[in-house]
Amino acid sequence: MSSFCRILFVFDRNLRLDNNSLLKACLDRCKDRCCEVMFLYVWDEEYLWPHGYNAFQANFLQDALARLRNQLQWFDANLLVTKGDRLEIIRKLIDDGDYRKVFMESSLSPHEEGDYRKIEVRLQELNGTLVSDLGNWLYPKGVVKSKQGGVFKKYSPFMKACEKLFEEDLQQFKDHFFAAEHLPWSAIRAVHEIGFGYLPMEIDSLGLDDFYVWNDEMLESYKEFRDFPWREKGTSMMGAYLRFGVVSIKRLAVEAWGKSRTMWNELVWREFFAHWYAAFPETAIENFDHRFDMMKWENDVHLWEKWIEGKTGYLMIDAGITSLVKSGYIHNRVRMVVASFLCKDLHMDWRKGEAFFARYLIDYDPASNVGNWQWVAGCGVDAAPYFRIFNPELQQDKFDANKIYAYRWLPVDYQVNKMLDHGVEKVVAMKLYDDLKREWEYNKG
Template sequence: MVLFWFRRDLRLHDNSALSHALASGQPVLPLFIFDSDILTKLSDPHDARITFIHQTLTSLHQQLEQRGSTLLVRHGRPLEVMAQLLQEYPLQEVYTNRDYEPYARLRDSEVTKQLLGKGIAFRGYKDQVIFEQDEILTKGGTPYKVYTPYKNAWKSAFTESMATPYPSEEQLHGLQPHPATTLPTLADIGFAAAEIPTPSPSLSETVLRQYDKTRNLPALDATSRLSPHLRFGTVSVRQAVQLALQHNDTWLQELIWREFFMQLLFHFPESAEESFAQKFRHIDWRSNEKEFQLWCDGKTGFPLVDAGMRELNATGFMHNRVRMVVASFLVKDLLIDWRWGEAYFAGKLLDYEQASNVGNWQWAAGTGADAQPYFRIFNPDSQVKKFDKDHRYIKRWVPEFGTSAYPAPMVDHAEARDRALAAYKKSIAYTL
């Protein structure tokens, strides 16, 4: 018997490691672990991501039971869960899809040692990206630190066969026969149902074909809403790339940005905690807690910033253009450490993915690899004129906008810009 461990790949179709497990010729028993090392770090008992995972697992469980098998769902530390499973089942191998985040790599290293000590192979496969780890490198054999040459190398190396789906759904006759099991409830793992639903992906031809023209307009429902589904693997990256190739190169480039950030975090895991650019590791952040709270609550007096934060707090989603504006405002106008914003987004976003979140925050802060120049500072009012000139998006989320109930701007943007530039220049001088 072999074990297949679901993680960021919650689907039976086009699943790389599941397909390899089913092709092994041995009966396959599927597993999911609610990792207590991760769950204990989540502060909201109504975290919508946990509800989404639980709903998805319930559906998978039902599909597997219809085939006479089951989905084992356990709650605990992976090492301890695996030790228990080794006592319960005659396991010969464990199959899973690779994860590249620092915690996941440490976890998998520990599990590998544990299994090898019992003579059991731990087999990992590529699934959540087209290119992983060291597959796209510079001619000098080093990881890319700039997006455009990485994108060009990605496109040059790509062949359409790389987006061919795995036939896992056609191989399910290889599942281990198993009596029905019971899934733990949300309450069993310390959570309650969330009020925020995870949006279904919008993969219509109309949305994808118009993506390059409408993606920056937050008042329109003009983005795919695919990111949480890529995050948890309910949609495969191969399917997404196939659609992008058919309909819109700009959308494909966004998928490549995702892989660029993943390889950056893989090669430079310290960037999750530290500014990638060493010259910006000595910025004298103001990090005023009261000002940070106004930003969190969407009460800054800058309507596009406030609309974005209120959308995030209410729905777990924020339009990508607005994400850039609110991030720039926090870091540059308020001179608050980018890590504060990254952590806040990590607790709120349905599509939270560490590599993309860290990468985008460092991009906005000007401290990352291939970041916007530190002296490029978004003017929140100019961004309104460019992308929400009729205030449709703003009025949706800030109904008091334009009335006496709406607060005055908490800072003067021109003065805040000068203050930020001085702080960045001082950090550069410190490292010279």
């Protein structure tokens, strides 16, 4: 055995032991020396939820952390969880706790990457070492690039470029999947207290059942069933598991590649928005298409309340919002319809809807949420044109004809009392858009 070594291992978006290559790198490094490792997760609500506390996601995260801790304890290790300012706590441990070797994920999410860079700089100043691996995405920033070396602004060429890379990497991905029990756990001694006055956060398992549907049957029927919200197992429900890396995106992408290319394409949409958001972090609050800066959004509290209370009188909208606030989940098709209704029938700013979703979605992720909201509103990357307006009644007839989804969520005494006429609002939306284009052309001239 050679020198003694103290390691700080920070969990973030890969809350699992299997197929966690950063963890593998850490334990491999410990093989021939005596290592003391602190496995840490910092529960930082500002870091997690920029739009305010999200109870559904908090419960999911708590359960995921409890499971992770149990798995670590199985290997005589431990997970220390504390609450507070993540960056400050990690810095304090480096400065005062004398941790000079840190294993930490890099991120495609801009504010997370910002923290990562600060830690990197601090460790450089102290002659320490930062070992990193990307959070739960397929490719780091800059790897999927256009022929000119830039960021893709269209999904199709991005997907084609991913396809090429993925084909090349497929075998390598497969070769690197591993189970946690094959790691050299005996090489480490786990730390059981953070110290420095940091109190452990109570993390109790909530005993939540896994709700994802990832099996051959789902993958085989995904292409056919994915658009019908009334089908209970039509989609994978994997969003939250991917957000927190309870499952590896690489493992799912490899399975999807062989079994459902439609599913693989959806996983690549996630990747597309993440790379776009990493390149244009200002789109968290700014329109990607700046013509929309001149849009005259409606700001009527009464209209807004009807939407968030699920009282618009349109079945699919009201059922979707009810499912979101009651369960933290809303089907993708219904997300598109409710978002379109907010922006194009109520003429409200996508940012209001984005913030609302952020407080309820169990799979909330800034890149996917901002990307999709801007996509629906028409101002985002590779966005649906503003004049593509979902008709909530046609969507209802086409995707939930027997109203199974609608009445799964709506109260029994639900009244169909439409708050407005979709046909009329569609004309208003088109006019708003035409005005916008004219104003833009005029200002350019």
